[in-house]
Amino acid sequence: MSGVTDPRAFGRVAVVMGGSSAEREVSLTSGRAVLAALKARGVDAHAIDGIPALLDALRAGHFARVFNILHGAGGENGELQGALDSLGVPYTGSGVLGSALSLDKVRSKLVWRALGLPTPDFEAVRRGGDVHAAAGRVGLPVVVKPVWEGSSVGVSRVFHDDDLDAAAALAERSPGDMLVERMVEGEELTVSILGRRVLPSIRIVPKGEYYDYHAKYVAEDTQYLCPGLEDAAEAELAELSLRAFDALGCEGWGRVDVMRDHEGRFWLLEVNTAPGMTSHSLVPKAAGVAGIDFQQLCWTILEQTLEGDA
Structure with a gap:
């Protein structure tokens, strides 16, 4: 990390959110939270809805860098990343390869399987x-x-x-x-990664039988236990999660979703390269337990875009 303390170092920042995927509403909620956090830290940040509007603004020279909080297709499949690479604009999160591999659940599992990492059949x-x-x-x-x-x-x-x-x-x-x-029956866990730091795992205990869309974004009675495991099991999960993240070429920040079966074995499900940043979201919860408040989390993610600057 560059250790920057002056928000002017970022220049004008586009926080791209919304878009046209099935996750549009979640992305808008995440984006508004990120935007407010960056503004509170003095960053000259502005909301942009979707990729076409972003690219128009970038070609007009309006922004120096991009905080990508588009969830799903477009924002997490390499399309946006390729466009930003071609324009030479720095952005948060994984590049083309890591984004494309991670959003494609089949190909991510093929990579893990080839490397001997555990993922369900x-x-x-x-x-x-x-x-x-x-x-x-x-x-x-x-x-x-x-x-x-x-x-x-x-x-x-x-x-x-x-x-x-x-x-x-x-x-x-x-x-x-x-x-x-x-289907792996057992404990549902998620591990957030920030730079090269693995944050404490979260064990998700929904009120209902499963952690579905309602439990993620609507219900107020889902329990999030952090850290989700103890001692050797937590260390094993952290190591596996970072290996899974690296195997797909991911960078910057993200979240690895894992199941732990009744015999204590871990099974990799997927990696999210632009995870949710809502009040219910998991990365902010894990960061908080690690002593990183939401504003600092957003700042740290954005700070990663300065690493390639001269």
């Missing part, structure tokens, strides 16, 4: 493909989800073959293929 199913055959090979119960979505959009947990068609129909509301993944 799975099959990719093309749109209109035979989800029953895939589930039969993976073995029920399974999780059916879109390959390119986050925030639990389009996700179904399926215990019976009769429910697979409805799960596939829900997943196919999103673009791209679907993933049929062996």
